[in-house]
Amino acid sequence: MGSQAQVESNDSTLSSDEIHELLSNSRRRQTIHVMKRDDGTADLSTLAEEVAAWENDKPVAEVTSDERHLVYTSIQQNHIPQMERAGVITHQRGELELTDEAEELDIYMDIVPKNSIPWGEYYLGLSAFSLALVAAVWVGVFPASIPDLAWAALIGMLFLCSAAYHVYRSREMLLGDDEKPPEFRS
Known part of the structure; x- marks a missing residue:
């Protein structure tokens, strides 16, 4: 383009x-x-x-x-x-x-603060961690007493919490959503 x-x-x-x-x-x-x-x-x-x-x-x-x-x-x-x-x-x-x-x-206006990683890289890392966890469960690294559904719920919660925090941070960076512009907030 x-x-x-x-x-x-x-x-x-x-x-x-x-x-x-x-x-x-x-x-x-x-x-x-x-x-x-x-x-x-x-x-x-x-x-x-x-x-x-x-x-x-x-x-x-x-x-x-x-x-x-x-x-x-x-x-x-x-x-x-x-x-x-x-x-x-x-x-x-x-x-x-x-x-x-x-x-x-x-x-x-999605700004990446200092000492932070871009959200795309964060989600890539979270996905890699989730796949590694699924592989570890599949080969039996964890005790069989933990149901497979618990692992799926854990991965779902990780993504849900991450996405909720991402939305919260993104809204903080919008122009006009606070008394001061994002660059002047503490």
Whole structure:
């Protein structure tokens, strides 16, 4: 399909490359986060204050006019035009609004934290462990007093617990699902 393969969606106009480009900048992610959190809209001035507060690790009330102005100018001149061209927001007189295209960005926010393994590798390891366990049960390594169904239940529970935790962690990484964006959470 090439590097310009379209994201699978009925009316999608964003390529994977465009989505990655949009999400590669923290201020664009933070802008999208605030808008998703606040029902799809934001006032540019308020947004700039909040982003400046996160970037300077201080409450909004302590943000200086210079800090707010730097963020405001950057978002207004660089990030809003790029997000408008991509079709994920509309902008009129300082009021921003998400479009339906912005929903496509959620699937790209599955972040692997430091000192962690990617989920695909985790499930590969869990599958290998499960097959090794089945082979050990088959050749009689474990006592016959443990029913075969117990081993199947154990494997099922391992996958169920892993998948539940995976879903929980993935939801934590979504933009707009918490007061702060994922990169500013402890």
